[in-house]
Amino acid sequence: MYLPQVEVNQNKANYISQFLGLNLNPVLGDGEFSDMENLSSDNFPLLSPRKKRNLALNIGKSTWDSKTLTWTETAEVDVSKAVGTYTSSTLAITGRDTYKLNFEYDDDVISHVKVFVKENNKVTTEQTFMDPTCELIFVTDTATTSLSVEIVAYAISPEDFDPDDMTNYITNRTLKVQIAVIRGILCKDNKLAYMLGQKMYYGTTEVNFSTYFPADDDKVSDLQLISFGVFILVFPTGLWFNTKDGSYGKLGAYIKVEGAAVSYSICNSEGTAYNPTVSATAPANPNDGDYWLNTTEQGLYIWYNSMSTWQPIATSYIKIEVTGADFDSFEVGDAVFMNTKLADINEGSIIRAVSGNAIIVEGFMEAATDSETIDFECERRIPKLDFVCVAQNRVWGCYAGKISGSDVVNEIYCTKQGDPTNWYVYDGISTDSYALSLGDDGDFTGAVTFQGYPMFFKENVVYKIYGSYPAAYQLVTYDCRGVQKGSEKSLCVLGELLIYKSIKDFCVWDGSTPSRISDNLGDNIFTNAVAGVALNKYYVSMKKGDESWFMVYDITKGLWHREDSLDIEQFTYNNQGQLYGKNGLNIYGFGLASDDFGLTNQEEIHVHWSATLSKQYSQRSTQYRTYTSLEKVKPSKVIIRADVPYNSELTVYVSYDDKPFENVIEIRGNENSHEFTFTPVRCDHYQIKLEGRDDCKVYLIQTEFQQGSVK
16 A cells, blocks of 8 residues: 655745735635724735724713703691602603703701602602702603603601791702704814704804704704805704804794784885776876786886887886784895785795885786785795705705695705705796706605715615706716615715715715725625715714624725724714714714814723734635645744834734634734744634734734645
């Protein structure tokens, strides 16, 4: 019997000197990672962790708004007990809020206190306090609309309890509500604007918008802040703030005067009454400058002696005077909707003059004057919008769904040029508003301005509007991958490219068609993507099931890196490489974000990172390796070269045949580069994982193999 002949072993080596980022596919190449945390492409081709993040703003859990309650005291006294009760007034509330009740009691007289919280007149929270300094924190239900509190004090002995001294027994009563989240952020003019509850903060300026929010506002829902000239606009509430003079208000306007005496008169553009002759036929023997209201042809005419003829007046106006009305919130050029008896002027009439309790609009009446008594309403209307963007000195928006009653729309809108308050001005000129109805069904999923043109998305359709004024606007429809529903915040312009999350992948759009950039993310389904860009990188926070993934795509290198599970709800960025993202009450800084805003700027103390490389097969080459030979090989040595600075750490783990990882090397930095070696044990395959803390650069992973026979 003869055994196979084995030639003298010739060692082979495999070098990994280029680390290529995350790959979630089943087949990985050398230098790719099956799992990672807090890595970065900053030092590519080296392996290195990300930079420390800045916590640019931390409002913290101590931010509370005071609520005013009126308290009523009652008392019950007999030989066996003494009980005093404070009952608060009812507080109207909206949504799910966190409240904090504080008070103190005199423990020389009071033995203990019970607190009852009533929501919609039903006790939902009950707690007993034995310490004289009391604090109760509770969360209201989402369906709660009213809140009241009872504080019941029990005396140590009846003879020591005086009902007239209740105000001395229970003191320092306060109720506060916690501001739950930052609702929206925006970088503008090197300052950070953010919405907290119903207030906006911009630099050192605080703006209280509480009177402009609807009564059912939950104070936590996301708001979109966009820049428009010197203004910051807030949607969907429809608010504006002038960053130069500090003025603010609501984009829309509405007045209602109940039982108002409304008078109408034919007039010129300045409001001077014409006092025409009203008849079906022309008046006989008119004087020069007389007016005739022709009820047959519905027109207004003026007589000129020099021409011996009635000449039509091109435009007639109607002056509307409303007793008790104040039109100060309206301006010349506004398109308004009213409920007058003159149906022709009720829908979108343009105000030509406004003064006190009167406005002038274009229109025609069959009488020189008229009047009525009604509950008069006048509104400068803002359409209901799903998403908005700014392009060509206009605000653009879209909406698909019900608007009133059973009316359903599927439309794209834009404002009058330079005027974000007017969406329905159709004056026949280039600065008009614009609206377009679409035939495709389905919800809108996002909007963005790219290459100077507004773009609107559904999941399988992209709309782009070319042109510079309404008469020249042209809609171009692309039947391609659109934006995934719920991922509207993934739309970002990075350089000359547009990046967004579609249903199945991430796409980059160069102006023609989308291309896939997420091959390395495999078939994993990600949702609710929120993105921002800085320094040629696309930062995205998204969900994989219930798990949050914070990832970065380097567009110049084509590499994906996962950082951690930070859940960012909204990003804002500028062109100087500063990127900020909000999470609850925190705003984090990325890229070149620094303390330019003068806010709290806390840097992370440590960055813990890890990198799991692809599996290495030691017995026979397989699809996981780049070797094409069928010869058996055995790894004889693994050499890793890395730079581990002072106070940094690096640990090397190895897993053999999918068993738990074992610690094989541990290094604490001393300002020197390191070269360290370990010898894998005999196995079918093994996998290397690197873990570290703070700065580190891995230059090379070299594996030497001993070659064996084919069999």
